[in-house]
Amino acid sequence: MTEVLGDFIRALRAADVRVSTSESIDAGNVLDIVGFGDRQTLRDGLSQVLAKSEYEKEAFRDTFDRFFAFDQFKQKAPGDPQNSEDGESEDSDQNADQQGGEQQGSAGGQPQSGGGNREGQPSGGERAEGDAEGEGGAEFPDLVQMLESGDQAALQMALADAAREAQLNRIRLFTQRGMYVRRMMEIMGLNGLQDEIERREDNGEQDRADNLRGLRDQLRADVRDYVEKQLEIFTANAGRQLREEVLSQVRLGNIDARDMKIMRVLVAKMAKRLVALHSRRRKVDRRGHLDVRRTIRANVEFDGLMFHTIWKQKKIDRPKVMAICDVSGSVAQVARFLLMFLYSVQEVLPRVRSFAFSGQLGETTDMFEQTKKIEEAIAKALRDHGGGSTDYGQAFVDFERLALDDVDHRTTVLILGDARSNYSNPRGDILKKIHSRARRVIWLNPEGKSMWNSGDSEMKRLQPYCDTAVTCASLKDLERVVSELLRHAS
Amino acid sequence: MAKIAPGTKLNKSISSVNEGSAEAAITSIQQGFERSGYICNSSIATSIFLAERLQKPLLVEGPPGVGKTELAKATAELVGKPLIRLQCYEGLDESKALYEWKYGKQLLYTQVLKEKLGDLMTGAQGLKESIARLHDFDDTFFSEEFLEPRPLLKALWQPGGAVLLIDELDKSDDEFEAFLLEILSDYQISIPELGTIKARTPPIVFLTSNNTREIGDALKRRCLHLYIPFPDTALEQRIIRSRVPEVEESLRNQLVAFVQGLRQLDLKKQPAVSETIDWARTMVLLHAKELDAELVRRTLNVLLKFQDDIDNVDAEVNALTTKAIEAAR
Incomplete structure (x- = not known):
């Protein structure tokens, strides 16, 4: 049972639903209470502990329906005489099953006969956990019988058990499909089935052998279908997630032009997150009330006379940031991101002044504010200030x-x-002056620490006048620095 | 299994089915709600069942007017416990939500103490002994007697438990959210001067949010999450039948179909269940028997709360009305 739940949670995570450990435990508790008896209740219950926003609810419902879809052997039912009667009774049950009437959707096709599977599922799971190793293929001796009688519930269970034993939940690549199909078929008792077909052929029962062969091919198709569905469940979003993950960690200088679009989205996302995180705090700080509680306590020593008044208003330490950005050739690639970053910061913090330089330094604050589109703003900054050969000395003189x-x-x-x-002389003396006046000087260097001080890098002469000097090569680094900055700023 | 203390006093309507299966319990909750006039689907009933069993707070989200607050009220009625409500707003802080010291009393206490000081100190030799004697008295200045309980503390102190409704959490500040974490996960609060106060009986906690801002992950993690969407046609009809029984069936079906059609349009604010109920009541007042375009036009302001929306819909009233009448047949 826990194994099923674990797989389901993994599938949810693949579908971009964030599930924490404590929520998994809650899900286990819910399962204990409601059990696998009723699909609707199970889905409602799990969705309340696992999916916690409107968007996640949607993803949850989708994943739930695909994950707990026990309809593998159902579509072929009309062709089988035994099943048709089963199918008739299904419809009435199904309607009674669904009260509230809001969730028919894709789950509507779930027949009551599947209920047997659902209840059977956990017990089957526990057994497989316990002694799957020992029994192996012997667990499904009567595959022939199951196929011929069309016992869908048993087949579905056998399929689920085989999937578990074959560790289908580890499937990651579509090239693994064939392997998993074969392995699952073998676990379900393919060899016994083959033997039976041969035996019948030897006995001259050609019809029955052909019939069984047809059933075998059908089973193989079903298993393949099942494997493909599982593949989709577990890897639905993996591609995009991987890409974003990689891009946020890769060195900014190495990002391809074609990934710029994704990067912009990522930067925007980051800025938005930071705005959400920090904008509110400033708002709160701008209020002021008499803090009656603390005032009275502070004045107990004066006989309760309001001698000292204490205010709730916090002193607002308005963050003031001045950002100086190198946009010269040596950091051309990175400069785009630094500017992108500057632009985002300017949206987040109320008082940012930005400067860009290569040879000479100029202020870009107004330009950034007026240019609505980030691409234009960056292009303009690069055009106006980039291109020259770097001269930190001159830049600091201009800044001064x-x-x-x-x-x-x-x-x-x-x-x-x-x-x-x-x-050229980096004019550490000016940076020293800045350092002595400013609250903090932070240096973000796109190069790794080992590269500092090599060649014409002047970090060793400038670093003493910085409060912090860190490597900032990827989006992750950027985000960390901005977040830190905002925390201290407010 | 969920931890349910054997001594926990549960209301009959829930405890009586505790031994039975989950589905039976859920159905009985649903029926209990129906008796008190709150019509819901099984997903809502499931969440109440789980919140009660797992003893976890329930965060209810959804568009305004779908009955989030009503749910808490109906639950309070169902379990027969008092409903304690905390309305959130920006600037709400602990002194309004949790507790406050009774300053006036505290001041009086110091006055009285000062007057009595002479009596107390008679016979004390020197300063040292006086102070030692003073120390012998209990420190009553910060004691529960001087504590003025606010909704949260009240809910913890309520003998026999309570239903605590923290309404429109999204209107409060982030800090307040963080401050709720302790009470939500452990049903206890810490008062610096007194120490930790634990709930006598854990209350059933509802939090509601209209999603004007994202609720923090830490809080969400501690809660069950229920999203209530707009009801579908069948459910809405049942709600109207229960709330406005005077409306005849044909008219009821028509107006529900109309509102359902209205929700398909691109509106600033979509009409919620509460608006449908108001509209049904309006129809009763006007003695309407049948929906027609003119009637709809005259009463549209009950359903739509923005002039822009009314103007936009005005052009389509005829079509929508016809469709609604068709659908209701």
Whole structure:
């Protein structure tokens, strides 16, 4: 039973539903209470502990229907005389089964006869857990009988057990289909079936042998179908997830042009998340009330006279960020992202001034604010300020002229660049001045730490005047730094 | 299995079926709701059943007017426990939600203490002894007597348990959400001056949200999550029948079909169940027997709350009415 649930949760995760460990435990508890008896109740119950937003509910319902679809052997029912009567009684039960009438949807096709399977499922699972190893193929001795009598419930159970034994839930690639189909067929007793066909042929019962052969082919098709469905369940979103995961960790300089689109989405996502996380806090801080509780407690010593008043209002430490971004050739690739980042930061933080430089430094704050489209803004910044050979010294001189007066003890100065100054004086003295006035100086270097100080990199001369100097090469790094920045800022 | 203390006093309508299967319990909850006029589908009844069995809070989300708050009220009625309601709003803090010290009393206490101090200290030799004697008194200044319970604390203290409704959680601040975590997961609260206060009987907790902002993961993890969508035609008809029994069947079917059709349109605010009920009552007041375009036009403002929506729908009233009458047949 827990194994079934575990697989189901894995399938849910593949469908982008986030399930935490504590929620899995809750799901186990729900299962204990409601059992596998009624499909509707099970689905409602599990959806309440596992899917916790409107979007997740939808994904949950879809996954649930596909995962607990025991209709593998059902479609062929009309061709089989034994099944048709089974099928008739199904319809009436089915209607009675579904009250509330809102969830018919794709689950509607679930016949009552499947109920037997559902109840059978957990017990079958436990048995397989216990002694699957020992029994192996002997567990399904009567495959021939099952096929010939058209016992769908038994077949479905055998299929589920075979899938478990063959560890179908580990399937990841479509090329594995054939292997799993064969393995499952063997577990279900393919060899015995073959022997039986041969025996009948030897005995001259050609008709019955052909009949069985037909059933065998049908079974193989069913198993293949089942395997494909499982593959889809477990790997539905894997491709996209993998791509986003990889892209957020890959070095910004190495990202292909064709991935830029995804990257922009990722950056936007990140900015949005950060806005959601931090915008509200500022709002709250802007209120002020007399804190009666603390006032009275503070004044107990004065005989209860309101001598000291204490206010709930927190002093708002308005974050002020000045970002200086290197957009020269040596960091051209990365610069795009640094600018993208700057642009997003400007949306999140109320008071950001941004500067870009290669040779000379210029302010880009107004331009970013006026240009609505991020691509245009970045292109413009690169065009206006990029292209020259890097000169950190000149950039700091310009910064001193433009903005040093505005740097105060609440300002965080953010420098994005590789500190490669073409062997010109990087003017550490100016950075020292900035450092002494600013609250914090953070240096984000797209190069790995081992590359610092090699060649014309001036990190060792500049780093002493930074409060933090970190590598910032991927989107993950960026997000971490911004989040940190915002936390301290507010 | 869920931990259910044997001593937990459960209401009869739930406890009587505790021994039975889950489905039976769910059906009985559903019927219990129906008796008190709250018509719901089995998914809602399942969530109540689970919330009660697992002793977990239930976070109810859905568009406004589908009966989220009603659900809590109906549950309170079903289990026969008092409903304690906490309406959330921006700026709600612990002194309004949890507890407050009775400052006036505390001040009086200090005054009284000062007056009595002379009596108490008679015979005390020197400062040291006086202070030692003072220490002998209990520290009553911060004791439960001076505690003014607010909804959350009230719900924990309620003998026999209560139904706690934390309404429109999305309107409160993030901090408040974090502050709820303790009470939601352990049914206890910490008061710095007193220590931890545990629930006498764990209350059944409902949280509702209109999704104006995303509720944090930490909170969601601790709750069961129920999403109530707009009801389908059959369910809505049953709701109207229970709430406005005066409406005749043909008219009821027509107006439900009309509202269902209305929800298909692109509107600023879609009419919810509460609006359908209001509309049905309007029809009763107007002695209407049959839906017609003119009548709909005149009463559209009961259903739609934005002038833009009314203007947009106005052009399509004829078509929608015809369709509704067709569908109701």
